Amino acid sequence: MGGAGPNAKAIAMTCKAAIIGDRFMLSKFFAEAIGEACGDRVACDCKDLPWPDEPLVHGYAESGISGLKEYQGTPEMVAEHARGSDVLVTHLAPLDESVFQALPELGLVVVSRGGPVNVDMAAAARHGVSIVNTPGRNTTAVAQFTVGAIIAETRNITKGHDSMRKGEYRGDLYRFDMVGDELQDLKIGVIGYGAIGKAFTGYMLAFGTKILVHDPFADLLPAHLGAGAEKSELKELLGKSDVVVLLCRVTEDTVGMIGTEEFATMKQGATFVNTARGPLVDYVALYAALASGKLKGAVLDTFAIEPTPPNLPLLRLPNVTLAPHIAGASTTTARNSARRAAEEIRRWISGEPPLSPCAQRRAERPPPRDRGAPAAKPVRLAPRQRRIRECGVPIVPAAEIRDRPSSVSRGPCMGRVLGGRLAGERMRMRIRACAADAGSRIAEDLPANFSGTAGSKVDQPYASAST
Ligand SMILES: NC(=O)c1ccc[n+]([C@@H]2O[C@H](COP(=O)([O-])OP(=O)(O)OC[C@H]3O[C@@H](n4cnc5c(N)ncnc54)[C@H](O)[C@@H]3O)[C@@H](O)[C@H]2O)c1
Numbered sequence: 001m002g003g004a005g006p007n008a009k010a011i012a013m014t015c016k017a018a019i020i021g022d023r024f025m026l027s028k029f030f031a032e033a034i035g036e037a038c039g040d041r042v043a044c045d046c047k048d049l050p051w052p053d054e055p056l057v058h059g060y061a062e063s064g065i066s067g068l069k070e071y072q073g074t075p076e077m078v079a080e081h082a083r084g085s086d087v088l089v090t091h092l093a094p095l096d097e098s099v100f101q102a103l104p105e106l107g108l109v110v111v112s113r114g115g116p117v118n119v120d121m122a123a124a125a126r127h128g129v130s131i132v133n134t135p136g137r138n139t140t141a142v143a144q145f146t147v148g149a150i151i152a153e154t155r156n157i158t159k160g161h162d163s164m165r166k167g168e169y170r171g172d173l174y175r176f177d178m179v180g181d182e183l184q185d186l187k188i189g190v191i192g193y194g195a196i197g198k199a200f201t202g203y204m205l206a207f208g209t210k211i212l213v214h215d216p217f218a219d220l221l222p223a224h225l226g227a228g229a230e231k232s233e234l235k236e237l238l239g240k241s242d243v244v245v246l247l248c249r250v251t252e253d254t255v256g257m258i259g260t261e262e263f264a265t266m267k268q269g270a271t272f273v274n275t276a277r278g279p280l281v282d283y284v285a286l287y288a289a290l291a292s293g294k295l296k297g298a299v300l301d302t303f304a305i306e307p308t309p310p311n312l313p314l315l316r317l318p319n320v321t322l323a324p325h326i327a328g329a330s331t332t333t334a335r336n337s338a339r340r341a342a343e344e345i346r347r348w349i350s351g352e353p354p355l356s357p358c359a360q361r362r363a364e365r366p367p368p369r370d371r372g373a374p375a376a377k378p379v380r381l382a383p384r385q386r387r388i389r390e391c392g393v394p395i396v397p398a399a400e401i402r403d404r405p406s407s408v409s410r411g412p413c414m415g416r417v418l419g420g421r422l423a424g425e426r427m428r429m430r431i432r433a434c435a436a437d438a439g440s441r442i443a444e445d446l447p448a449n450f451s452g453t454a455g456s457k458v459d460q461p462y463a464s465a466s467t
Pocket of ligand 1: 142253302
């Protein structure tokens with residue numbers, strides 16, 4: 001049934017749906033919404049993962065299953081739970097080639113999130129399985145959280161809270177040099193004007209905030225133009241904004257897009273906000289900008305590594321408002337997701353086109369084994385990957401690393417890193433961020449003592465890149 005398409009379902013009229021929810025997106029929400037939308041035409045089999053009480057695999061800093069990101073559980077668990085199902089609904093379960101192989105009846109997967117990063121889209125395409133998602137389910141949640149977090153940081157709510165918890169009553173937070181501006185006196189730079197960027201801009205314009213927007217692929221909404229928002233080049237936005245808010249997606253071009261140069265370009269005393277994704281930012285550079293006083297403060301909901309290591313220096317700075325990736329978490333988000341998932345299933349069994357089909361970007365690619373000699377394949381490198389290669393760290397196709405005999409892949413190699421340009425930890429972060437880019441992975445982690453000094457010999461500092 002996998003490749004039979006929606007019409008076959010329309011004739012069959014009933015189908016079996018496996019639901020893998022979690023402790024935020026409860027499977028019973030999906031089942032209830034499916035019942036409301038589809039009546040008794042869909043039989044649901046529910047299971048819940050322990051997220052968020054147990055962390056998911058982030059997949060950005062370390063390599064995950066088939067390059068999948070932000071998932072919990074195993075493909076075996078998914079295949080076992082969904083055996084014989086026509087539809088699979090999930091928030092975080094990992095769906096790789098083996099899952100599609102094990103589920104020949106599967107025709108539709110509903111991923112109840114903005115990006116189906118836990119699904120191998122190429123494998124889904126090869127098996128003829130349609131993937132739909134629920135973009136925008138948490139748009140207002142993230143936009144409103146971002147407004148709140150900016151106020152918490154710029155108006156010293158975080159500092160006041162921290163100190164009172166410790167039994168201190170900080171009168172100095174009323175001193176003129178300590179207080180912040182009201183929203184109508186701020187200029188906010190919005191990087192990424194997608195669903196969340198637009199919603200956030202709308203809220204801020206209602207406060208009278210001046211807005212600059214940088215997004216190479218989006219035009220301003222007429223209402224936002226009319227309210228005074230302006231488009232801007234990135235450098236100009238960084239140089240003019242009191243608060244810079246990052247709201248774009250992680251792509252080949254945006255990994256590490258905000259680093260030392262960009263923080264240096266920002267206004268003295270500006271505030272930086274990342275409620276989008278950790279790999280967009282060089283957090284070592286952010287730490288330096290905050291510790292030096294270049295930036296007055298920061299708001300961070302997302303990090304390069306999640307959960308954050310307890311000894312992360314950023315967590316100790318007094319001028320940062322921190323949250324454990326919860327900007328999208330609201331009851332509205334959960335209800336929205338369930339309703340949208342149910343509507344997609346209703347459409348599928350009725351033979352109607354989906355509301356949110358996911359682009360099956362790599363469908364045209366042959367399976368990795370048929371790709372021929374990996375070394376002959378050109379490696380597409382993002383600008384920041386190119387910089388890493390210039391520093392002497394070899395970046396090679398993931399397939400090449402996979403196919404190397406272990407004696408070769410573990411053998412020592414020369415990592416010539418330009419002295420002083422990249423310190424060890426920062427180099428590691430950059431390599432991990434690049435390796436996370438577009439399904440690539442790190443064959444082996446860098447050795448803990450990798451210092452990245454000029455001409456140093458290191459064991460296997462390979463970052464890999466997808467072709
Ligand atoms: N913290 C959370 O809990 C949470 C929840 C949901 C989404 N997010 C994140 O928020 C971000 C925005 O989500 P969204 O739903 O608005 O995504 P979206 O896809 O609707 O919008 C992303 C925008 O980024 C723009 N963009 C692409 N490259 C760019 C570049 N180089 N410079 C500037 N803009 C660029 C795109 O044109 C697009 O308009 C994503 O990173 C998403 O993962 C975070």
